[in-house]
Every structure is written in structure tokens, then in C-alpha cells.
Amino acid sequence: MSAHDLATATGPSAPQRRSPLRKLLKDPQAVVTGCVLLIIVVLGVLSPLLVSHGPNQASLDAINADPGSSGYPLGGDQSGRDIFSRLLHSINTSMIAGLIGTSVSLVIGVTAGLVGGYFGRRVRTATDWVFNLVMTFPGLLLLIVLLPVTGGDYRATMLIFGVLSSPGIFRLVRGLVVGVRNELFVDAARVSGLTDLRILGRHVLFVIRGPIIIATAFLMGSSISLQSGLAFLGIGSNTVPSFGLMIGEGFVNIYEKPMQFIWPSLMLGVINASFVLLGNSLRDALDRGRPKPAKITTPARPRPVKSADSGAGADSPAAHLLTVADLAIAYPTPSGELREVVSGVSLSLDAGETLGVVGESGSGKTQTAFALLGVLPSEAVVTRGSIKLDGRELLGLSEGELRELRGTSVAYVPQEPMSNLDPSFTVGSQLMEGLRASQQMSRQAARAHVLALLNRVGIPDPQRTFDSYPHQISGGMAQRVLIAGAVASSPKLLIADEPTTALDVTVQAEILDLLRDLQKQLNMAVLLVTHNFGVVADSCTRVAVMQRGEVVEVGEALDIFRTPRHPYTRMLLSSILDENNLRTDPPDAVAAALGKDAAAGTTEVLEEKAS
Numbered sequence: 001m002s003a004h005d006l007a008t009a010t011g012p013s014a015p016q017r018r019s020p021l022r023k024l025l026k027d028p029q030a031v032v033t034g035c036v037l038l039i040i041v042v043l044g045v046l047s048p049l050l051v052s053h054g055p056n057q058a059s060l061d062a063i064n065a066d067p068g069s070s071g072y073p074l075g076g077d078q079s080g081r082d083i084f085s086r087l088l089h090s091i092n093t094s095m096i097a098g099l100i101g102t103s104v105s106l107v108i109g110v111t112a113g114l115v116g117g118y119f120g121r122r123v124r125t126a127t128d129w130v131f132n133l134v135m136t137f138p139g140l141l142l143l144i145v146l147l148p149v150t151g152g153d154y155r156a157t158m159l160i161f162g163v164l165s166s167p168g169i170f171r172l173v174r175g176l177v178v179g180v181r182n183e184l185f186v187d188a189a190r191v192s193g194l195t196d197l198r199i200l201g202r203h204v205l206f207v208i209r210g211p212i213i214i215a216t217a218f219l220m221g222s223s224i225s226l227q228s229g230l231a232f233l234g235i236g237s238n239t240v241p242s243f244g245l246m247i248g249e250g251f252v253n254i255y256e257k258p259m260q261f262i263w264p265s266l267m268l269g270v271i272n273a274s275f276v277l278l279g280n281s282l283r284d285a286l287d288r289g290r291p292k293p294a295k296i297t298t299p300a301r302p303r304p305v306k307s308a309d310s311g312a313g314a315d316s317p318a319a320h321l322l323t324v325a326d327l328a329i330a331y332p333t334p335s336g337e338l339r340e341v342v343s344g345v346s347l348s349l350d351a352g353e354t355l356g357v358v359g360e361s362g363s364g365k366t367q368t369a370f371a372l373l374g375v376l377p378s379e380a381v382v383t384r385g386s387i388k389l390d391g392r393e394l395l396g397l398s399e400g401e402l403r404e405l406r407g408t409s410v411a412y413v414p415q416e417p418m419s420n421l422d423p424s425f426t427v428g429s430q431l432m433e434g435l436r437a438s439q440q441m442s443r444q445a446a447r448a449h450v451l452a453l454l455n456r457v458g459i460p461d462p463q464r465t466f467d468s469y470p471h472q473i474s475g476g477m478a479q480r481v482l483i484a485g486a487v488a489s490s491p492k493l494l495i496a497d498e499p500t501t502a503l504d505v506t507v508q509a510e511i512l513d514l515l516r517d518l519q520k521q522l523n524m525a526v527l528l529v530t531h532n533f534g535v536v537a538d539s540c541t542r543v544a545v546m547q548r549g550e551v552v553e554v555g556e557a558l559d560i561f562r563t564p565r566h567p568y569t570r571m572l573l574s575s576i577l578d579e580n581n582l583r584t585d586p587p588d589a590v591a592a593a594l595g596k597d598a599a600a601g602t603t604e605v606l607e608e609k610a611s
């Protein structure tokens, strides 16, 4: 496969794409707001056919006429003009204003943003300088000062507004482009000889389209509001029907005929809200439509079973809480080929059991864990296999379904507690946020629950920790906080990725104790990713040993420590039990935790546990 093929790959190995249009059509918010906008636009377009009076046609009989008067469905205004006719014609004015303002802003901002973000420092500095200059112009004042130039024509005014609002779009696009310009797929497109124009137009713009679309919706709303605002202030022609003009006139007459004010305000509000809500739905649909790691339907080649206990494959999948069968994960390389980083992993895990996944750095432990959590990076491709939790296939679930699962059934404890807490918010607010996202709960109930959880994970002064910012607590405390967050919804499966590596030795033992207690109490299955056999000896009932993306041996922890069958397992164990290595490898943490002399060795610890 060439580099260009990679950049445009849609072949069997490429991640599955979900149609954004189908997602959009399934989203009630998108359907409702889309229909509302469509109806409004159609009403505007068909206005000459739907009304019996021109928008400026005045009649003495119709002055302040009540709604329902003959020929005046919404009544007449104080000048005797048909409110319904003016309302429908105002739709056209608003839409034209919105389209002009938005398209001018988009054309300038997106083009300059792509160029400024993609090309070198000089181009970026020049474009930044120009747009910073434009941003210093006092927008509204300029629009008023330029009134003699525009002649009061709202279209010319919106053109200027488009120019003035383009720096916002420029900054958005420039930032997004800077973020993706060094991605592998852009490099691949470059290497394959595509022109910069094509790379920018086809690859870069495609990737960053989501935020631009939501910005477009906001821009439409602001353009329409600005035009209405200027008309309300009486800036511009008073012969062009517009919501702003109608609101201004209705305002004067508000005590006598309040509906003259309410109709245009309502219409303007509905249009603006519809644009913003539709933009949000579009963004969500495009986001969910991004390629996702998913089960590939190409026939799987049979994989050798690595050990008698690789279990999952042999047993009925429904028998286990978690069954991973023949899982393979690959990443595209710059040359366009897929490189497997996890190759046919099969594992099983039951409730109340702890499975240790051990192996050297880069052996695929974290990738396997991420696949279970459904958080593999978008460029990852699950080339074959299956992950079943409680009999439910996880591969191929939508982002929404996975999010729901992560909030309730599967939880995660990361390696670096500090970097997983947001420094800008208190510990309590972060835990409450997570809890309320997964469970319907009042703020008060969530607060009480979080305080109880902090107490449960052994935090001495829960209220103080609740009110603390992450930098005000220790690493061990932060890990307890994250564990509290992870077990908040009593998950069935807890995935802990090197949960003690970043902590000092005494705290490591406490955290492992805590995990063990919680596991017993909640009857959770725990998948403990580690490179440390000492941690395995302390906590795990079974072990899976990984090497270069494959599970080379699976079995009861005690069996593996006593009679390791695979040479790699033997090598790992001998390196731990070699006294020379004890200083660099922390199995002594385990011994310390159990009050043992480190040199007593891991097998002794295990044997004590087994007895």
C-alpha cells in the first residue's frame, strides 16, 4: 500500500466509518431543529404566494388591526401594514444577512487559517499579524461609520461584518490545523506527492470540519442577530422588512398591542436557537462519525491457543464476565501498512477475580486494556477478535454506548493519578461531575455519595480532600481519589493500569490493599496491568504474560510462579528473583506490604497467600 493509499484508505483494513447523516437523522434534536429551519425558510421563500399584501403596503383600515382580521392573519401594525407579510419577508432578510455574513467570514477565516496553520513560521506570523489588526477594529462603530459607504444596504453591512468576524474563524482553523499538520496521515499524503492545496482541501479540512461546522451555526445566528440589532437601532433602510425593525416598532406600541413585539421576537429567537442546536447536533454526528476502532468483518484466521488456560477461547464465552478472544490491534505506519501491536490476545475474567497482565514495556498491555475500555486512539484498527462483557460484544458499539458502559460497568484506574485530575477544579467537583454524568442524582446526593466514597477509600478528612485542589493532595491520596471515582458506580470490571507505579513503596502496598478490599466488597473483576511480578504475587489470582503483543502464557498465579512454562515467563521471573535486581525492581514493595524481607522472594509470598 502506498502512502497515498494510506491517506485515502477505505479498504477492508481501514476503520469502519459511521455515516454522519444517519446519525443526524437519528438525533431528535437535529431532526426537530432541521425541520423548524426548513419550514421557516420555505415560508420565507414562498412568502409572495402566501400573503395578500406587500410588506410595506399600508392601509388605514389595518392600523393596529387584531389578529384574524380579514386578510391580516396576525393583524396590522401601527402603520397599517400586514404583520404576517412583514414577518415572512423578514425571514428572507435574515437568511440573506446570515448567509452573506457567514460565508464571507468563512471564506476569509478558513482560507487564511488553513494557510497560516499549515505553512511555516513566516506565513503564520504574517497571517496572525493581519488578523490581530482586524480584531482591533471596533466592529459596531465601524459598521455605523461606514453607513454612507454601504448606503444603508444591509447586504453591504453584512459583507463588512463577515470581514470583521473572520479573525474568530481564522484563529479556530489555524489552531486546529497546527494540531493536525504533523499527523501521520498528513505526512503520508505529503510523501505520496499530493500538492499542498490538495492536502489542505481534502485531508486537513476534512479532519477539522466538525468545529468549523459548529462555528458556522453560531455565525449564522450572530449574523442574523447583528442585522436585527442594527435594524432595531434604526441603522439602515427602513423599507426593508426585518425582525429588528419590527421589534423596534412593536416596542413603541408594546402596551397597546404587545403581540406586535412578540411575533418578531419569537421568530428571531426560534431561528437563532435552531441554528445553535442544529450546529451542536451536527458536531456530535461528525464526531461520532469519525473512524472508530471496530470489529473488522474480514474472516479471522485461527490463532494458536497459547496455554491450556487461555481459557476464554476454550470455554463458553458466556460463562465468563469478560471474554477477550483472538483480539488483534494494529496501527497504520507511514509506509501505509498496518503494524499489529496486539496479536490474537485471548483472556477471560470472572467476577471477584483479579487477572494480572504482565509483560515488558511495549508488549501491548495498555493497548489491550484500552480496547476493553473502548478508548483506543481513532487511528487504531481492531483487525479481528471479540471482547464480550457479560455476553455483550463491545467491539462495534457506538461512542454513546461505550460511554454509558464506562460510566457504569467498566471503570479505570490510571497510572499517573496527578495528571488525571484537572488542576483547575476541586477534587470534590470532579468526582461529583463524573458521578452525575453516569447516574441521575441531585447535587446534594452526589456530594454525600462522594464524601462517603472518600471515606471508604481511606481518606482521613474527606471534607477537606473534597474541597482541595489536586496540587493540595499527595500522590497516594490522588490515587485513592481516582479509585473512589472508579468504584463510584460499583463497576463489574475495574481496569487498573500500573496503578502503583507512580507511587512510593509504602503507598503502593496501601493502594493494592485498598483495591483488594474494594474488589471483595463489590465482587468486582479486576484486570491489573503491570510489569511487576511482585504486584502480581500480592494481588492476582491468575496471570497473563504478554510479549510482543501476544499472550505467551496464562494460568493460576501460583502455578506460573512455581512452574513457568514459557521461556519468556521464566526469564521475567528469574530477573525478579535474582537478588541483584531486587534494588531496581520493586517486588520488595510486596514483601514490605506483607512485612516480609524482600530477599524472601515472591514465591514465598505467594505460597503464604495460597496456604
Ligand SMILES: Nc1ncnc2c1ncn2[C@@H]1O[C@H](COP(=O)(O)OP(=O)(O)OP(=O)(O)O)[C@@H](O)[C@H]1O
Residues within 6 Å of the ligand: 331, 341, 359, 360, 361, 362, 363, 364, 365, 366, 367, 368, 377, 531
Ligand atoms: N497511537 C499509536 N500509534 C502507533 N503505535 C502505538 C500507538 N500507541 C501505542 N502504540 C504501540 O503499541 C505497542 C504496545 O503499546 P502499549 O502501550 O500497549 O505497551 P505496554 O505493554 O502497555 O507498555 P508500557 O508498560 O510501557 O506502558 C507499542 O509498541 C507502542 O509503540
